[in-house]
Amino acid sequence: MWLIGAHVSIAGEISQSFDRAKALNCTAFQIFTRNPRGWASKKLDEKDILNFHKKFGETGLFPIAHMPYLPNLASPNREIYDKSVKILSEELTKCHILKIQYLVTHLGSHMGTSEEEGIRRVANACNIALKSSEGNTVLLLENTAGQKNSVGHTFNHLRKCLDLIEDRSRVGVCFDTCHGFAAGYDIRTHDAVENLLKDFDKIIGIERLKVIHVNDSKGALNSHLDRHEHIGRGQIGLNGFKALMSFKQVQKLPLIIETPYDSEKDYMHDIEILWSIAREQF
Ligand code: ZN
Ligand code: MN
Ligand code: MN
DSSP: OOEEEEEOOOOSOTTHHHHHHHHTTOSEEEEESSOTTOSOOOOOOHHHHHHHHHHHHHHOOEEEEEOOSSOOTTOSOHHHHHHHHHHHHHHHHHHHHHTOOEEEEEOOBOTTSOHHHHHHHHHHHHHHHHHHSSSOOEEEEEOOOOOTTBSOOSHHHHHHHHHTOSOGGGEEEEEEHHHHHHTTOOOSSHHHHHHHHHHHHHHTOGGGEEEEEOOEESSOTTOOOOOEEOTTSSSSHHHHHHHHTTSHHHHTSEEEEOOOOSOHHHHHHHHHHHHHHHHHOO
């Protein structure tokens, strides 16, 4: 069964994310477990948790969580760093309580120090958070577009960071196609995708790839621009996504769109495109 889905809102109550995902014809979905643009977080109460579990059981959808945007696990600023580690630990525990298997995080910005130091700080943050959180939620490091000072835009960065994380059973990778393309990984043809997966396997190990963020890219190959576009309307193009979804290693993974939310219709259309590609496979 294909796991195809979208990033959906948790507005109202967190369990409503299941309804939104179902309405979009998703079999998987992604949520923020707290306000993505603030530091504060509302505590989950018993009712929120029970309703989430109930809808989880009823729908059988596959939920994934994404860290909020403010934390920076690569920050050289002690105060920001400590706050970020604390949030990572809290979110890992929250995922455990909600029975969410994966938490996706960006590696952050080294703020002009160095990639080397940034990677070391991210790994240290992961080690502390994994140890101090409850349960066994798997933390997924997401590749970035390679914007100024960002950490994690090459497979080598991800590998270095994973090597420094002590509990290997609790880490993996989320590959974002828009970020990857902007960072210089071509995805436009069958051969390009084959090379990409080979590279990933050689450097990181394909078994570490757990989720794919399926986004087209407004920016060109190697532009380092993090601008998502609707599927087939960007620089990657429909053929790229057809190529990607023709590989066995990709077909069993949750494929989550984070395309621009211009209208419900555009969003649904992106999901429908992925389903139509999926139906062409055999
Ligand atoms: Zn992300
Ligand atoms: Mn992403
Ligand atoms: Mn992005």
